[in-house]
Each structure stands twice: as C-alpha cells, then as structure tokens.
Amino acid sequence: MNAYIITRDNLRTWIDALIRDYTLVAPVREEEKVSLFKPVGSFTEIDLNYTNSTISPKGWLFPQTEEMFFFFTSDNQINLEDACKPGTTILFGLRPCDVKGIIALDPVFNGTYQDCYYQMRRQNTILVCLCCTRVERHCFCNSMGGGPTNGEGADLLLTEMEDGYGIEVLTSRGEELVNKYHQLFAVDGDNRVSKTRDEMGKKLASQFSRKVDISGIKEFLDQHFELPYWNELAQRCLGCGICTFICPTCHCFDIFDQSPDGESGVRSRCWDSCMFSHFTRMAGGHNPRPTKKERIRNRFLHKLKYHRDRYNLDGCVGCGRCINKCPVNIDIRQIIADLQEVARYDQLPLS
C-alpha cells in the first residue's frame, strides 16, 4: 500500500480540513492525566502527545448510553421511531491497542443478528491509528499479539517522524482521506516511513516493564473451571467494575425504558458490568453468579478463553487500563503469570 509524508504545518491544515468535512473525534487532554476522545472544532484542541486515553474510544462505536428508539402511543396505537442516524466520523489518533479492541468488538456486534446501532457507526467511521512513541509501565500489548507500531485493522497508520508524520495507507477508505487533500502529502519514495516505524517498534519493544506468556492459558482454562485461585482473587476484588468501564473490549450492556408519562418515551441501552451482582440475578431471585468469585472468574475467562472460543480472537489487547485503574491492584499480567504457575504445578506428576 502507498505511503506518504506530511509536514507538521500541513498536518494542521489537513486536520482542520477533515474537521470541516467530517466529524473528527480525537484525543483531548481534559486535565492532568485525563485524556479522552472527543469531537474537536480545531487542530489546537487535539493532544497527540498522549500515551493512551483514560477511557477507551470504543464509546464512539458503542456509546456509554445510546438511545435506540422512541415510542409514542396515540389512539391506542404504538409507534416506534429509530434514534440512530450517525454521519461519517473519523476516529483520529487511536493507539494500536484500541484499534485491536475495535477488531475484537466487531464480531460481537456482527453475526446472524446484526446490531444495527454498532454496525451503522462502524461503517461510517474511519480509523486513523497513531503509532506509540513511548510505553507506559502497565502497557503489555506485545504480549497479546499486538505492538505499539502495529496498526492492523486501521484505515490509515500514522508514525511520528523528525520532520512531520509518515502516513501508511491500509485500506481504500484510508486512501480517500489522503487523495481528497493530495496536495498536502509528499509520496514516500524510499520507504522512510516504514523504516522509521520499524525502528520505533524495535526501540519500544525493549521498554515494556513486563512481558507475559499467554501460551497454553486458554487450553489450561478449557480443562480447569474450578480453581482455588479465583477465591483468593475475589477476596481482593471490590466489585467496583472500573475494569469493565475502561476496557476496550468489554461489551456488556443493559436495556432500559424511560417514560415520564407512560404514553411515550425512549428505549436506550447503556454499558453494564459482569462485576455487579444484579447483572445475572433473575427476577425470581436465582443468581447463577452469586458471589465475587464467580464474577471475577467470568471476567477473566471471558478475556482469556470465552472470546477465543466464540470469535477466535483474544478478549484482551494489553492496553493496561484495568491494571492502571484497579483500586486494589488486580493485574491481569500477574493473573496470566499465576495461571502459568498453577498450570505447571497441575502438570507435575503426583509422587
């Protein structure tokens, strides 16, 4: 695929043009240590010098709260009206792990039953990925089959260079975003972009504070549902659900109605969390996951096994947000390492 180079000045012109022609959602520094993806009105609002956003950008495809349809009663008839009408959006400056998160969500909202809310947003969204330039202490994308300069799944891949940005075109949709403003770009004739990206990749590979070995974990969990380990973990977990809130691959939701007068109203959905006891509690009171043990086990089995079982994709992309934000320092890297340990112990012959 083609590669181009854009100067810093032209990048500014390009982004302002994209803002004029599309809805552009990009990382914005809200306050110290809080970076969020938001629609922006000018280039100056964007902060590209961020490691990763505090909350994952999945909300632009799967909003935290989303109106699904409105209902009206008149003359004893129910009428429904859809609420979803998205325009073309550019998700600009996504990190590679978050692109991988979107790729992990795609098959959930696809399949026999197409989730039209997600699908319409997804089809109308162009993903512009930005290679990382540093690694945080909780990052571990390289353990989960990704990497800080691996833009697989995006439409365009940007790499910061000395004199501007390199742009690699990964899809025809990405190509359009370049062609439309072609005068701003110089063709990368001698593969400078991919060379710079490779060098950055190598440099960052040595900066990860921890590498974990995921191999064999799913196969071990296939055979071992009951482990005393989940009890130990559950004793620490507060069940606060922050891990599910910031996770780029968590997709659980609730559906609820709001109707002030009982005659008309709106049906919406909002993010929900498998860490909450009410999540699986049935109206009659029976709860198949009654304690934190079952719930924390479900979350980690979802990430390390169930998502693989259903979609042949890892349910964790190694963004490290849950490690960073967990109030009791539950660390999925440590869980993987512990499970490796348990698996090794399990395989020891009984003497």
Add this chain to the structure above:
Amino acid sequence: MTNCRSHNPLRPFPATIIKIIDETPDVKTFQMVFDDPEVMENFKQKPGQVAQISVFGVGEATISITSSPTRKGLLEFSVKKVGMLTSALHRLEPGCKVGIRGPYGNHFPYEKMKGKDLLFIGGGIGLAPLRALIDFVLAEENRKDYGNIEIIYGARSVDDLCFKYDILERWPQMPGTKVYTTIDRAEQGWEGHVGFVPAYLEEINPTPKNKYAITCGPPIMIKFVLQALEKMGFSDDQVITTLEMKMKCGIGKCGRCNIGSKYVCLDGPVFYLSQLKQLPPEF
C-alpha cells in the same frame, strides 16, 4: 449499508393482547397478535424458542412461547408474576399494546424425536415451554410421527396447577397420551396423586426404551428428576431440559446469559443433559 428500519433485531413489533387466561393466583396466559398481519404471518417459531416481550415504558423480558407453531395467528405466553416486567404485564388488560421480538434461541429436537415415545416432566410454570412441544406433537398433522406421550406434571397445590384445562381435560383425551398430575400436599376435593414430581416419576417408573425425556421446572425438581431418570436407565442423550437465564438483548451481544462460552439466548435454551454436563455449573 445496514438499514436500521428493516433489519434492527432490537426493535420490537407492536402487538395487542387479545385474551388473558388466569392460570393460577400468580400465573396468567396472554394471547397476543402482532398489529401488522404480515409480521404475524412471518413469525415462525419452533417449539422451545423464546421471545422478548416489551411493556413500553417498563422494559422487556424473555418469555418462552407456550403455544405450538401449529396454532396459527396468535402467540401465547404464560407468565408468572415475579419481577418488574412480569408485574407490569399482569396489570395489563385485553386490548393493551405490547411489543414482541424474536423468535430466539434453539428449539426442542422435534425432528430427531420422530418415531420415539416422549416423556414430559414439568413442575409449576415449567410446563409452559414444554406445552409448545406437547401441542406440536399432538397436532393432527404431526401426531403420526411420534409414539406414546406421557406427561407428568406437578404443582404445590391445585390452585397452582397451570393449564388446568389441558392437563385435566384436553390432553388425557388425546390418543396415545397419558397425563399424571400431582400436588405437593393433600387438599380437600383433590382425588389425584399427592407427592413431589421426582417421587411420582419413580413410582410410575417409565421405561427408557425408544424414548426421550423432556423436563422443565424449579431447579430443585430438575435436580432430583435427573437423578431419577439416570436411575431408570435414561442416557444423557435421551434427557433434554430448557434453561432460564436473565437476558436483555436475546441475540448474543449484551453478555449476561453465558454459561462458559455458550450464550443461552443463542446456543440454548434447550440442552441435552450430555451437553449440560460439558458446561461449567453456572446456571
């Protein structure tokens, strides 16, 4: 491009309650008809499938379809008043508007059951999903495909027996059909059997030969029924049950009805005992 209007599986179709039958003090059967005749015509459920019922302004709940697909032009749902949505549904009257979407989930293996005898074991409201299959195999056009039908059904009291007309009058008169009804404790005026369903099952002691056993009821009943069936020599591939789970979307997205990596809304609710034994015990 995905068209929200014609393909949105999360959008229910408006329907009207045409009749409400009081089954027990806390169970009502609702007959519903889609407002659009074309939707009614195209709604083709199989016995054992479920649907999402909306009471607009309150929400949705997953309810098994209790009428057989051989009964055209309407759908029946038997609903026990246990939570918010079911309580709201119980407050409605004939003529009230609701929403229905579905059908969802797998179904009873009625093709594989051809040529076999069928043993149904139900407790309380658990008869509701079984009734769809019972009426399917008893339907005139299907009856010749199936062998003898035995139905063992129990409830706490006479008042708590669902589908009284079916179990006491209609089904016992069908050819090749036996119905055994029991209540937990003796009552004045009840001349039938008294005792729990699993004990009654052991007393009747049906042979497993050329037979499928299909059971649904309270978890404690299912547990002892499965033990009794095993004792009688039923293999795990001859025993079928249907599960209840909290569901929101019904289409495998919202993430709450999983047992291991299976979603009950997509891969269930009907499971062979042999399949259930492969799953983690989280149901």
